[in-house]
Amino acid sequence: MNFDLTPEQTRWRDLARDFAQRAIRPRAAALDRAQQFPYDIVEEMARLGLMGLNLPPEYGGEGGDFVSYCLAIEEISRADTGVGITMEAHVSLGCAPLVAFGSREQQARFLTQVADGRRLWAFGLTEEHAGTDAGGTETVAELRDGQWVINGAKRYITNGGTAITAGVTIIARTGTRPDGKPELSAIIVPQETPGFTRGPAYEKVGWRASNQSPLHFNDCRVPEWHLLGARGAGFRQFLQILDAGRVAVGALSVGLAQACLDEALAYAPRRQQFGRPIADFQAIQFKLADMAMEIELARTMVLKAAWLKDQGRPYSRGASMAKIFASETAKRAADQSAQILGGAGFLADSAAGRYWRQVKINEIGEGTSEINRQIIARSLLAARDELLAGIVTDSTPALVVPAGID
Ligand SMILES: Cc1cc2nc3c(=O)[nH]c(=O)nc-3n(C[C@H](O)[C@H](O)[C@H](O)COP(=O)(O)OP(=O)(O)OC[C@H]3O[C@@H](n4cnc5c(N)ncnc54)[C@H](O)[C@@H]3O)c2cc1C
Structure with missing residues (x-):
């Protein structure tokens, strides 16, 4: 290794x-x-x-x-x-x-x-009634005279409303499947398309240097060839996209957790109480040690999932694990960092206070912690079923069977 x-x-x-x-x-x-x-x-x-x-x-x-x-x-x-x-x-x-x-x-x-990033592209899945449950998608795209006619709205779309955004790929309902569930498809909508407008950017408690806007589609027409991939493949496509996104949000969380540790490490040796730097107190040292230890583990999980992706190996479960653990590590690190700074960490313009505000969204965006825990559990149960049935698939060798399931 x-x-x-x-x-x-x-x-x-x-x-x-x-x-x-x-x-x-x-x-x-x-x-x-x-x-x-x-x-x-x-x-x-x-x-x-x-x-x-x-x-x-x-x-x-x-x-x-x-x-x-x-x-x-x-x-x-x-x-x-x-x-x-x-x-x-x-x-x-x-x-x-x-x-x-x-x-x-x-x-x-x-x-x-x-692709060089001089202009941006966005991805629009979330709607008023479709958050974790994308099956609730109400934005409709109807094929009429060789054009997709789109009606509906998306919300919270990152990079959706900047001056350099070139377009968005949305998930829309293009029909109903034989089992009665919505047929979801991905459709490309360039920014200048008539009928496509952006609402004002949201006010947020964190990620304030980024843009999230609501998107509105009102008889918005794009050519038929703007369908991305196969009709009805939208669900499978965004699951695949979100897997990789989760690893990246894990990396983002590790970065924030590291910033929290950086801040605490800079402050603790400087701040004097009882005639000594607070860094001399074991209670503070244990916090620093725990933060460093968890960050090390979160970073390793993120990089392992990224490496699996680079190898073309299954990494979905690792992606969910990395995202949950890294985002929760960042939350604990933000909390401990603010604690080490005391009152100074609660001031609006302190870095520790800012990190503490920023960190919550990491447990929500690109799949909440709850839904990622479900993904992990389902993959464990599926692997267990495969093992019991004696089926060995591509993903089976990569699975670590937890104690108690043998
Ligand atoms: C800053 C920001 C940026 C975003 N960027 C984008 C973007 O670029 N593109 C995009 O499409 N979306 C984006 N989103 C949306 C984001 O992905 C959703 O907010 C997220 O998926 C959760 O959906 P929701 O907010 O509707 O919460 P809900 O789905 O309503 O969930 C509410 C709570 O219920 C829980 N819950 C829901 N279903 C279950 C279940 N079956 N079992 C257990 N618990 C459950 C959730 O875990 C959560 O705790 C962004 C959001 C924010 C705030």
Whole structure:
């Protein structure tokens, strides 16, 4: 087993770390205060190759592997998760479906506009009555005279309403399946399409440097060839996309957890109480040790899931585990970091206070912790059934059967 990064992975991590610490971290508090989308930072990240790090070079991406991408997301998010999610949503949610399911024509037309990150692409699944339960999708796309006519609305869509957004891939109801369930399909909607409008960006308690907007479709027409992949494949497609997204949100969470530890490590030796730095007290030392230990484990889980993806091996369960553990690690780290800073950690403009506000969304976006726990449990039970039936599949050797199931 080799835990060393390759020279290329190290290069991406260091490039992202250098840029994030130099250009993002010093501005993170101001961006958060102003709830401002940092166009200049995103433009520079695009120039450095970060916004298309693991996208195909033939369309303008950098062709890096998924491990490098996760290392970069971690470093950007360590400086500001608002910028981190802009990068993650563009690559993992916006571009990845175009890469995975797009025709050559769709890739040439849409992916080339955004793969270098100078413009952004978004992914619209969530609606008023369709959050965790995508089966509740009410946005309808009807095929009429060679065009998809779309009516409905999406909400909370990251990168949906920036001035550099080029379009969105939405999940819409295109019919009803024989079993009575909705037929869901993915459809490409360029930003300038008549009938497609964006509402004002949401006010949020965290990720304030990022954009989330509601999207409205009112007799919005796109050509038939904007269907992404097969008709009715939408459900399977977004499950696949969200698997990879979860690993990346795990990396984002590790970055935030690391920022919390950075803050606590900088403060504890400086703050004097009872004539000594609080870092001398064992109660504080244990908090620091626990934070470091959990971050180490969360990072290892994220990188293992990313590595499995790079190897073309099953990684769905690992993705859910990494996302839950990393987001919950970040939550504990934010809490402990604020505790170590005492009253200073509760001030609105303190970094620790900002991290404490930011961290909650990591347990919600791209699949809540509840739904990810269900995914893990279902995969354990399916693996158990496979073992009992003597079926060995591609995924079986990768499964660790927990004690008690043999
Ligand atoms: C800042 C931000 C950015 C986002 N970006 C995007 C984006 O780019 N694209 C996009 O499509 N969406 C996006 N979302 C939406 C996000 O993915 C959803 O908020 C999330 O999936 C949860 O859906 P919901 O908010 O409707 O909650 P609900 O689904 O209503 O869930 C509410 C609670 O019920 C629990 N619950 C629901 N069903 C079950 C069940 N079967 N068993 C147990 N518990 C259950 C949930 O875990 C949760 O705790 C974003 C959201 C935010 C806040």
